Amino acid sequence: MDDMKNAVIELDKVVFGWPEGQPVLDIPVLNIAAAERVFVKGPSGSGKSTLLNLIAGIHTPLQGRVCVLGQALHSQGSAWRDNFRADHIGLIFQQFNLLPYLSVLENVMLPCRFSVARNARATERYGSLENAATQLLEHLGIPRDSLHRRGVTRLSIGQQQRVAAARALIGSPELVIADEPTSALDSDSRNAFLELLIRECDLSESTLVFVSHDSSLETHFSQVISLRDLNHAKELV
Numbered sequence: 001m002d003d004m005k006n007a008v009i010e011l012d013k014v015v016f017g018w019p020e021g022q023p024v025l026d027i028p029v030l031n032i033a034a035a036e037r038v039f040v041k042g043p044s045g046s047g048k049s050t051l052l053n054l055i056a057g058i059h060t061p062l063q064g065r066v067c068v069l070g071q072a073l074h075s076q077g078s079a080w081r082d083n084f085r086a087d088h089i090g091l092i093f094q095q096f097n098l099l100p101y102l103s104v105l106e107n108v109m110l111p112c113r114f115s116v117a118r119n120a121r122a123t124e125r126y127g128s129l130e131n132a133a134t135q136l137l138e139h140l141g142i143p144r145d146s147l148h149r150r151g152v153t154r155l156s157i158g159q160q161q162r163v164a165a166a167r168a169l170i171g172s173p174e175l176v177i178a179d180e181p182t183s184a185l186d187s188d189s190r191n192a193f194l195e196l197l198i199r200e201c202d203l204s205e206s207t208l209v210f211v212s213h214d215s216s217l218e219t220h221f222s223q224v225i226s227l228r229d230l231n232h233a234k235e236l237v
């Protein structure tokens with residue numbers, strides 16, 4: 001029971017399938033505790049992104065319970081889940097999803113425009129939103145002045161990925177979810193990026209759930225989940 005109290009993510013008898021298809025996920029149980037660094041691995045098509053989308057409340061299950069930070073996402077409507085995600089979850093996507101018409105700083109500050117709670121946490125910790133974004137970018141290796149006011153399209157892929165990480169981390173969300181954010185990088189850059197990401201998650205006490213098909217990254221994490229083992233959906237086993 002103590003584990004459950006401490007759980008940031010709890011999945012119970014979760015089944016998810018696309019309309020008119022067989023279930024792609026059938027997960028009897030998954031508990032992830034606060035402050036864990038979780039690596040989710042599995043072959044292409046095994047449902048890694050789908051699992052992340054369930055945890056983020058982007059999708060809801062056909063059956064079962066998905067609880068995040070003690071909230072039952074499966075029984076809430078999409079507007080509630082959108083607000084919950086904005087307040088509590090930082091997302092890093094494979095394609096980064098930065099807004100091309102905004103500067104680096106504006107992209108990083110964006111989540112705080114949609115969440116009073118994250119805005120308040122960022123401002124409290126760093127004095128102002130702009131200072132929060134500036135500090136985070138510097139921690140992640142994007143130096144001030146030269147780059148911060150630039151449009152994001154004028155950055156390298158590695159730099160864009162760090163901007164995406166700063167955007168996910170601003171306002172210290174309790175949960176950071178990253179979907180293959182290192183796939184465009186060489187292995188040295190992957191390791192350097194991961195070390196920075198984990199250090200920042202430690203500083204903001206965020207739980208990290210990180211998906212990759214690159215098993216060499218496993219050593220950075222406190223918990224490794226294999227979708228082959230976790231997922232009982234028949235066609236994927």
Ligand SMILES: Nc1ncnc2c1ncn2[C@@H]1O[C@H](COP(=O)(O)OP(=O)(O)OP(=O)(O)O)[C@@H](O)[C@H]1O
Binds near residue numbers: 043051
């Ligand atoms: N929008 C969609 N509509 C229908 N089927 C989908 C959709 N998105 C994904 N799928 C299917 O769901 C299954 C799981 O996909 P998912 O993207 O979660 O896998 P993944 O493990 O993240 O793959 P990859 O490593 O290639 O990104 C796959 O069979 C995929 O074809």
